[in-house]
Amino acid sequence: MAYTLLVRHCGQLLTLAGGPAGRPLAGPAMSAWRIINDGYVACEGGQIVAVGSMQELDVTQVTAGTAIVEGHGRVVMPGLVECHTHLVFGGNRSHEFQRKLAGESYLDILASGGGILSTVRATRAASEEHLLANALHHLAGFRHYGVTTVEAKSGYGLDRETELGLVRVAGTAGHRQEVRVVRTFLGAHVVPPEYKGRGADYLHFLATEVLPALHGVAEFVDIFCEEGAFSVEEAQVYLQTARKQGFKLKIHAEQLHDLGGCEMAAALGATSIDHCDYLSPEAAARIAERTAGQTVAVLLPLVPLFLRQEKYAPGRQFIDAGLPVAVSTDFNPGSCPSKNLWLALTMACLKMGLTPMEALAAVTLNAAWAIGQEQECGSLEPGKRADILLLKVPTYEEVPYWLGENPVHEVIIGGVRVER
Ligand code: NIG
Ligand code: FE
Numbered sequence: 001m002a003y004t005l006l007v008r009h010c011g012q013l014l015t016l017a018g019g020p021a022g023r024p025l026a027g028p029a030m031s032a033w034r035i036i037n038d039g040y041v042a043c044e045g046g047q048i049v050a051v052g053s054m055q056e057l058d059v060t061q062v063t064a065g066t067a068i069v070e071g072h073g074r075v076v077m078p079g080l081v082e083c084h085t086h087l088v089f090g091g092n093r094s095h096e097f098q099r100k101l102a103g104e105s106y107l108d109i110l111a112s113g114g115g116i117l118s119t120v121r122a123t124r125a126a127s128e129e130h131l132l133a134n135a136l137h138h139l140a141g142f143r144h145y146g147v148t149t150v151e152a153k154s155g156y157g158l159d160r161e162t163e164l165g166l167v168r169v170a171g172t173a174g175h176r177q178e179v180r181v182v183r184t185f186l187g188a189h190v191v192p193p194e195y196k197g198r199g200a201d202y203l204h205f206l207a208t209e210v211l212p213a214l215h216g217v218a219e220f221v222d223i224f225c226e227e228g229a230f231s232v233e234e235a236q237v238y239l240q241t242a243r244k245q246g247f248k249l250k251i252h253a254e255q256l257h258d259l260g261g262c263e264m265a266a267a268l269g270a271t272s273i274d275h276c277d278y279l280s281p282e283a284a285a286r287i288a289e290r291t292a293g294q295t296v297a298v299l300l301p302l303v304p305l306f307l308r309q310e311k312y313a314p315g316r317q318f319i320d321a322g323l324p325v326a327v328s329t330d331f332n333p334g335s336c337p338s339k340n341l342w343l344a345l346t347m348a349c350l351k352m353g354l355t356p357m358e359a360l361a362a363v364t365l366n367a368a369w370a371i372g373q374e375q376e377c378g379s380l381e382p383g384k385r386a387d388i389l390l391l392k393v394p395t396y397e398e399v400p401y402w403l404g405e406n407p408v409h410e411v412i413i414g415g416v417r418v419e420r
Contacts, residue, residue: 011073013039016379024324024369031357046414079148079387081367086332087152091122123156146408148387155186188223225261281317288322301347316353327362386415
């Protein structure tokens, strides 16, 4: 079969290929992946079938039926993978922005019945049609930034019907447009008002009455382990039960305090540990060793920025300790109302000490690992889905440099050029 799509004369083709097989990029491998100058990517149907330099192109496969995309010396790279979002919610929290500016903390606002609980009220009051329209609007925003796969968490329903509805909406939204959606159940976000003071009972209810309805629907189960949410002990019991039911695991931990949630979840085989602002480099080294580099730390640098906090995860030290690192926005109405993964990438360089090559790996291949999509996306290699970005810049060094800009010129998802 001839090539159906050929992206040619790519100034720098960022393949993200060449790392160790079978695990996420870690340590020096995070910046040792292959860049091809004057490269091409060839696709058949929705898949990449060949990648190389223009001299290596097999011209016999290029026919009148091959759609040609001219690279014009641009950077060409894999579609961005956004591995941590709270995509589906009602309302917004602009009214709390003033309170935050006046000095109230994230946990103070939550303790007063606001924060996540305010979004829970707005979400419960919204119709599924309305939530779907909002989710599609946000997915269009992600597509505009060149995000081609998005992880979407539930977590603003906190009752059986609303939570199942949020997971359903995420799935429908994924099918209504091109960006792929991977679903995570975060019913264990905070304790709902109906269970106030009875966090363990709420988790038992989730494990026995909600998780069984999510088999084959949500891939991951997540929990917010923090003061004002769930303790390490509660999270451990819940995640163990979820694992027994066949779900892959994630955790929100060490966001505001060092409680030990990341180490606990990693020991249970969690696919990712997310936030990690208060995770120590020593604990990171223990996690890297214990999990043989399989658990990915998902760093969310726009969250401390938006919550006016000084403490950012020590990403440099995590990488030096051998812990694989991914970067995400954490898009949600409370701690990061931004879908700009490029800005998160730049902030990971500025505030967490990542190099540009490490940061690019963190929003592509390692982000794919963080959501179990490493066979599908995250790099430009034969066999992967043809999710490809053409950027406006000629070198990868310019990607983190243009602070807050969107460098995307064109987006290809599954071998098809998409409208943005
Ligand atoms: O990842 N930290 C907990 N959950 C989200 C924020 C949710 C919200 O504030 O609405 C987070 O930051
Ligand atoms: Fe989050």
